[in-house]
Amino acid sequence: MVKQTTIAQEISLTGVGLHTGQNVVMTFKPAPVNNGITFVRVDLEGQPIIEADANYVVNTQRGTNLEKLGVMIQTPEHVLAAVVGCDVDNVIIELNASELPIMDGSSKYFVEALEKVGIVEQEAQRKIYVVKDVISYTDEATGSEITVIPSDHYCVTAMVDFGTKVLGTQNATMKNIAEFKTEIADSRTFSFLHELEALLNNGLIKGGDLNNAIVYVDKEISPETMENLKKAFNKDEISVKPNGILDNLTLHYPNEAARHKLLDVIGDLSLIGTRIQGKVIANKPGHFVNTQFAKKIAKIIKIEERNQVPTYDLNKEPLLDIHGIMNLLPHRPPFLLVDKILELSETHVVGLKNVTMNEPFFVGHFPGAPVMPGVLQIEAMAQTGGILILSTVPDPENYLTYFMKIDNVKFKNKVLPGDTLIFKCDLISPIRRGVCHMQAYAYANGKLVSEAELMAQIVKVKND
Template sequence: MQTHQQTLARPVSCSGLGVHSGKTVNLTIQPAPINHGIQFSRTDLPGSPRISAHFNRVVDTSLATVIGADGCIVSTIEHLMATFAGLAIDNALVEIDSYEIPIMDGSAGPFTRLVRSGGTAAQKGPKCYFRVKEPITLEENEKSVTIYPAPVYKITCTIEFSHPLIQRQTYTLEVTPERFEKEISSARTFGFLHEVEYMKRYGLARGGSLDNAVVVSEDGVVNEGGLRFPDEFVRHKILDCLGDFSLLGLPILGHIVAHRSGHAFNHAFLKTFFHQKGSWETLTLDSACGIAPAREEGGLRSQPF
């Protein structure tokens, strides 16, 4: 695990379609100083207003994760946020000239390659973590998310669909940059053909195509190339979870177990997590310097939040 914060070594840029607007979006990721976190800047608006990537800025989760402040929104942030979390990037400024993050190929693969191309730069500031001390659970209507104490960050996700191609799938990821890049980053978002047709009928998913999503019909996968993994569906749900849970603002030492969860339920869990302050603590690792420990346990320095 890392003891110090990271940012990008240099700015990187890309362009792509907004999945709902169908318009071209230009995106640049800038390095940022310590304790900056991840912030988004709308360069198409007067003053280039900024929004912090934090769960208390989430304004909509119906089709994607959307953050907003003072009338300004940034939509579909989950794949880029998963990239930052998966590659352990703590500080960055994302500049975009539209309200949507480009969908790219429907996965975090293009963003992962983009961030990798910019390189990473270690920073002097110590890296803080949420350490889970006791389980926290949210359950409702056959959906559930529980986080358990663990010495590393892990996510186990289970999905269930009646479609014979998907059915029940479970995947566990210990979150490291290497495993994220190899096992999760290229898993694409997916949808059912009748849902795609419905959204297009009502003016949504204007930029959606077989180039940026796995589309499933009654007969199987519509995409000519098929699946990238036999269990690409659940791997993408892990990707979404990574992006959603990163909105806590700090990386986690704990094991998240999610069953049939989505953006809205993940967001509800983040609020539950934050309200149960007795079940977690914030800390830095022993080799981090410059912060006096509140108490020491098992080689970790605990800090007040």
């Protein structure tokens, strides 16, 4: 079991937003289990929280941009890549502006900050989505494509083709996440001169200078452009190196551009919200295709989780047979709707019911085409959950269980005579004062048949 992680203590960095030019203070803070990566805008009323979630991506022009309820987070990809690269699951990132600091255009300074405070394990299992089939997303307009295939670990390959003499085809590979800090993190963002001119002319790159972006010169620089660049970068002189980049920067790697694209892929795919185990192959990646791919995988994970049918050995001796169940539950036939308890822990319970044609409710419920009523499926779930809550008291025979609330009920498939129903109930929050809040699922024939969020309370029977 791989445990979740967070950072040992908080740490702050200051910098400037590449596009807004605003000074920003960013603080990494430890976060509880299952928090994931969340951003907090401390400069806004109520300090709104924006989760690092692909569904909040609203714009991918010159970076990945998130928006939730009108609150923006701009260009978080380099920070997100650092969090993943440092093997951190849960962290709170406080900001006093919308855009994260660009620093030197890489993830280097964020990695150094996280390593400085240290990483600690938490008492919860890390959630990992194991890729079992090939999943792809293609942007037909650009020819960009991202594919993930099964692998025994997470690795990424990025292949880029910029179609220019100064920067043609490049490849970069990260064989495992442990390589991120030493091989990928210090790869800086880059731009072509023709893009830079357009951005400067439209006031879209106010925080740029020659120390936080590699500029590839893919055209002749006119005297007028040179003067504009001097003014924009506040430099007395600017020249072009023999390798085709503006001066004041030395490449860290011959394929630094491809490595930075790989860095972006890692950051953008963190928006899936779940670690993935698979080999990612990105051909001409960009923020649009990266985040669309993240949305696709997140949707697949959600569907699979919803429809995932747990497997149990039905021939194995149950934890509780019908007699053990009746020792805990006050229900009796024909309203006792659970036959066996297969698993029971402090946080979950699994029960079983064999649905037969001689059920009393089939006499009146579609006798010509018998279907188990949905309300009785919910009742059976609740009875299974009742075993969980009653197992926490020493004298369950002296308690009754009452419904307090039923939410988000969904019926997916019919339950027919001959079916074996499996009920799984998981605590949403710890049991307090006899109140139990559960997420419950019912499965039959390898399918999810119904689900509901249940809240119930046990009440001690007064003995006169």
